[in-house]
Amino acid sequence: MASLQVRALSVGYGPVRALRDVSLDVPAGAVVVVLGGNGAGKSTLLRAVSQTLAFHRGAVTHGDISFDGRTIDGRAGLGGPARAVAAGVVQVPEGRQVFARMTVADNLRAGALGSRAGSRADTARSLARVHELFPVLAGRARQRAGLLSGGEQQMLALGRALMARPRLLLLDEPSLGLAPKMAATIAETIREINAAGTSVLLVEQNAALALRLASYAYVLEVGEVTLSGPAAELAASDEVRRRYLGITDEDTPAPVQPRTLRRWSA
DSSP states (O other), X not given: OOOEEEEEEEEEETTEEEEEEEXXXXXXXXXXXXXXXXXXXXXXXXXXXXXXXXXXXXXXXXXXXXXXXXXXXXXXXXXXXXXXXXXXXXXXXXTOOOOTTSBHHHHHHHHTTTSSOOSHHHHHHHHHHHHHHOHHHHHTTTSBGGGSOHHHHHHHHHHHHHTTOOSEEEEEOTTTTOOHHHHHHHHHHXXXXXXXXXXXXXXXXXXXXHHHHOSEEEEEETTEEEEEEEHHHHHHSHHHHHHTSOOOTTTSOOOOOOTTOEEOOO
């Protein structure tokens, strides 16, 4: 179990400011979702937490990120994506990004490199868990990953991350490009992963799916947090229903505005 704290985080790509004074928490054992449109800064936030910003020519310019009380913002403390993975912070990037020419089995083995798995027995247990969650990967172990369907590649991307035995799983648009049935399957798997003790920070444009999975939610707009609250309460708010769920006041009776919904202003 682990907890993530982000405080007053600002991130830039050269002169371009991508995040401004973003603060959020992922309590131990929770699923927390970040909603927002294209360009809101959602992927940048995950890159900052996983310490992969440098690969995208970005950098933390202000603020702090801590995981279990230790700074992991790339400027002090753990420092670097490899050490983040070793600490249990593992990201599944947008677009799956499996190693297309490698077999399914080799992709999964790659996921265990640099992980918290300290022995062959640990790796074997991780692989057994992945095959339990995704039986299709066991049956296609020798197949090249690039020949899998989109849904199967997403399973492989999740499975590869699980081989690192994450304590905090960062998911960037896991339902992107998937048929509704497959998206629901992936969502149920995320729920199972969380129930087994892994905390999850989820970035997702499918707000309806994400709010059903999460216990708490944040809304990012142009790099700033504008709304935050329990997921059920955001799902009931007029603004979220209109902008992210596609529900207008004419569709359903107006819900009671939640009292604990929090709003930030610039």
